[in-house]
Amino acid sequence: MWRHSDLSITRAVRHRVKALDPERPPERFFEALRKADERLLALDYDGTLAPFTARREDAALYPGLAPLLAAILQQETRIAFVTGRPAEDLAARIPLKGVEIFGAHGQEHIAPSGRLTRAPLSTSSRLWLDASALRIAAAGFGHALERKYGTVAIHWRGARPDDRVQLEKLARDMAGELPADIQGLAFDGGYEFRVRGRDKGTAIADLIARHPQAIMAYLGDDMTDEDAFIALPCTGLGVLVRDKLRDTHAHLWLRPPKELHTFLRSWMTAVTS
Template identity: 30%
Template structure:
């Protein structure tokens, strides 16, 4: 399947479809500072056009939902739903459904800096309230820095009841039992079709969920963005594109 085939297959089902996408690396180019992340030019307009055609728009992200809404200006997209922290929380219509932080996360905050100290001073921790992310992108050798602390970080997370998940130059410690597959399946219930777009290791479960939905008889497709450099993406998706700018162009074509 190529992009033109996907557009042709999806358009007849657009009214009532779910159009779901990751944020960083998919709608927005990856940047060193997560606070400077912004959608690619035209992304919000393209999502709005799809909403105008009757599609349910969703963003499924590892970030907390309110941060993504703020950085992306997503509240301007009619009816959008943002599933944050891999589905732990949901933002819609200006309101947030979320969980209280577990008591163990305070202990994780206290001990994680010591666990990552061998990776050097250019490694830093992002606090998402319900999860913590160790970033290696600023290190001189990100892969080596991650290798130096993966074991201690994983052991600490296991001790305190958190799962450790790799991403593009990150290790994330998050609440167990949540992934983008579960978030996507919940959003997809009752929809005429499903399109999911993502770029990273955390999106692989959602791509698998798309395949399962199709095996169950649903109209469901996946698109992978290659600019994050995750090799597993190519074999996991129906169509691949190079970067967020091409995601915007694809969304425009689907909207017609």
């Protein structure tokens, strides 16, 4: 994992868009992309393509991204979205046809044809998630609760300071009582409890298995995206998209939205040259 203490941090700040791994400079990646017979662009949504909002339902793509992604899709690039949101929720937000969506951190999948499938859940997992959702609501935080397939999440972005303290304590208490088939994970603005076995890394592994020759990149912003960065093949490029640099397994860091547009335009240039 790349660490802040590395000398690269000063160069990253000075040049803004910067390779964090000298073994995978972006120039080499885009040259491989230009020559590739198959290309795959995998993308997180919240915090990556859309700025965070106090209300999750208000999150929308940065201006100008939709037509740029549509143009990339038309140039023989497969596009897949890998998100913590429910797959159908994200499908309603993306004005693109024929893309693939992994929702609920890989628990759900929408094929390019539109067919939705879900990973099986055990009875014990469902019962624990149901009970946890009731516990959060009973504590007076139903407004902070998000229930997804295979997941219960607590959100505190935009919460009052006192409420945030209580929500964080509730998350810690619940995390200390987890059954073996449930894992607790922090994300930017909250905490979630998820059935083990599927994550953003397994979603990337699924894509690699079906497209082993594709030159691919994954763009994400928070700690849940680290599984995806780790799962990338040796020819892949992990891109951290956020305002502030943090420890990461990504190979490139850029800040949205301007540098995000620059990266996607560079992709377009590579595939059309």
